Amino acid sequence: MxxxxxxxxxxxxxxxxxxxxxxxxxxxxxxxxxxxxxxxxxxxxxxxxxxxxxxxxxxxxxxxxxxxxxxxxxxxxxxxxxxxxxxxxGQAKHGVIGGHSYRLQVVSHDVIMAGDGWSIKVPENPGAAPIVQTSPENDRHCPVFDPEFLQKALGLANDLAVQVRGEISTDWPRRSTKPDSNGIVRHPLWGDESDLWFCMHCDGKITGTQIAKNLWHCPGCGASPLDIFETAFWCEDDGTSLPPVKVDGGVDRGEPDFRVVDDRPKIELNSEKITLLLRSALLDDATNITERLGALQALISVDDENDVCIALEEDLWPEGKEPVQALIVAAQLGIEIELVSMWSTIPFHWPGIGETTSSTSDYTQMMLDAYAQYDGSPDRKTDE
Ligand SMILES: [Zn+2]
The missing domain is CATH 1.10.8 (Helicase, Ruva Protein; domain 3)
Known part of the structure; x- marks a missing residue:
């Protein structure tokens, strides 16, 4: 090894x-x-x-x-x-319900059950409803829409979740799940004790009994034990003014929460992506170094309707040369292109040098040699 x-x-x-x-x-x-x-x-x-x-x-x-x-x-x-x-x-269990196979496993204390095109998540937080996810392409055929299947699947996932929560609380100090007679409980991770706790996530004030019952998840927003603190150190008054969380938590919120998640890749054309494709096409159209510099220096602007104006530098792009590839790409994307010429300060003198080669290193050498003849160094300002 x-x-x-x-x-x-x-x-x-x-x-x-x-x-x-x-x-x-x-x-x-x-x-x-x-x-x-x-x-x-x-x-x-x-x-x-x-x-x-x-x-x-x-x-x-x-x-x-x-x-x-x-x-x-x-x-x-x-x-x-x-x-x-x-x-x-950590082990995934495999099984079949009504002819549909599934995988059941625990991931970071959440129970995940998944099959072809569907998944059920029973969160570690006992107050949170299970989440049923499907993808739009086989939405109708998903077994989770069959009440009998769903009931069996949820039953299995919930059983495992109860087991996982049990494992968690047996590992915690007893005082973390059983408040004393004054309602004082011990934070399972930080170890401090109090009858009042604060959620950094939603700014809620929570009693010891509430938080213990909800396995140290905020009953208000579901934040994990990592967000629960004895003092609201992020508030100027240490949390005295924060509102108490009214929900009790610890009770099954019942009905699963159905979500359709479309995770198929989709293209969203924006000005950045259009510019990138068109500049790449302009480079396809460039036949020598001068034209390539022209493609790289072209000003491509995309309006709200994704129509495009390409301004090509007069000295770097031959007058009247149609950027054929760019026009094809524009047609593929279904956008209109307007071509204009511009005249600006070009990066190096003698653009004609670049027309004789398609190698950047050859061009660079010729360009440096030309500057040397004028006894000028390339980092001297060329437009002085
Ligand atoms: Zn909260």
């Missing part, structure tokens, strides 16, 4: 250690375990021989690290048991 591969695995283990609070040695052993070794030392000695991880194994370690819980009490858990559970959660 290359040193680069080994150090990228090491890097992943370090990230895992940072996220979980494990020591680096523990994290290295855990990652080695993911790759089928008893510990890190065994992996290193195997790598000195012939062993090298395949891209799939690297991807599975990356996913493992990505799903790491930033939990302080992870340290007390059995690393091996944790590794097995992550594997279980």
């Amino acid at each position: 290359t040193d680069k591969k080994l150090s990228s695995i090491k890097h992943l283990a370090k990230r895992y250690a940072r996220a979980t609070g494990l020591t680096q040695v523990q994290a290295l052993d855990l990652v080695a375990g993911k790759l089928g070794f008893a510990n890190w030392t065994k992996l290193v000695s195997a790598s000195k021989n012939d062993w090298t991880p395949d891209p799939e194994q690297i991807a599975s370690v990356e996913e493992f690290v990505r799903q790491a819980f930033p939990l302080e009490d992870f340290q007390t858990g059995n690393a091996e048991a944790m590794a097995r559970r992550f594997e279980f959660l």
Whole structure:
């Protein structure tokens, strides 16, 4: 195995250690375990021989690290048991409902169920409704529109979501999900305790009971535990004036949210893209360096209706030369072109030199030689 591969695995283990609070040695052993070794030392000695991880194994370690819980009490858990559970959660299950096959998996604590042209997402946030997505091209034939299919599919996805949420809360301190008699709860990630919390995302004020019930997602806007803080440090009055979140959360919001997502690639012609294509076509039309400079220097303006005016420099584009390719491209795009001549300061003297060659390096040399004859350096201003 290359040193680069080994150090990228090491890097992943370090990230895992940072996220979980494990020591680096523990994290290295855990990652080695993911790759089928008893510990890190065994992996290193195997790598000195012939062993090298395949891209799939690297991807599975990356996913493992990505799903790491930033939990302080992870340290007390059995690393091996944790590794097995992550594997279980990360694995996709395959199945069939009413002849339609599906894939069910957990991605960053959300449950995703997907089939041909449809997907169902049950978010980690217990207060959020499941999202059913379809694509427009097979919208009508999607099994998710069959109530019986949808009910079964949602049942499976919801069951897994309950399991995932259960796993999350067992890893949290008890005080994070069970308020004490004064309603004080402990933030599962930051560890501070309070009976009042603030959502940085929607500026809502949330009680300890509300936030614990909603698995530390904002009951108002659904923001994740990362956005929940004990003080609203971003407000001048530390959040005293912020409005309380009225929704209770923690209850199933019931009906899934149907969305049609059209992810087919579409072209949106704007002035930038039209200009790019036309300039490229002008370059096709250019037969020597002078004309190529003319194409690069042409002023192409596109109006609101996508009609175009191309101004070509008189000294760099022969009078009367039709830019045939540009006209063809314009016709393909269904736009009108107006051609005009302009006269401006050209970048180098003697444009005729460029008409004799189609090589930029030849042109450059001839142009420099010409300047040298006049004892002028090319960086001297040519228009003085
Ligand atoms: Zn919020």
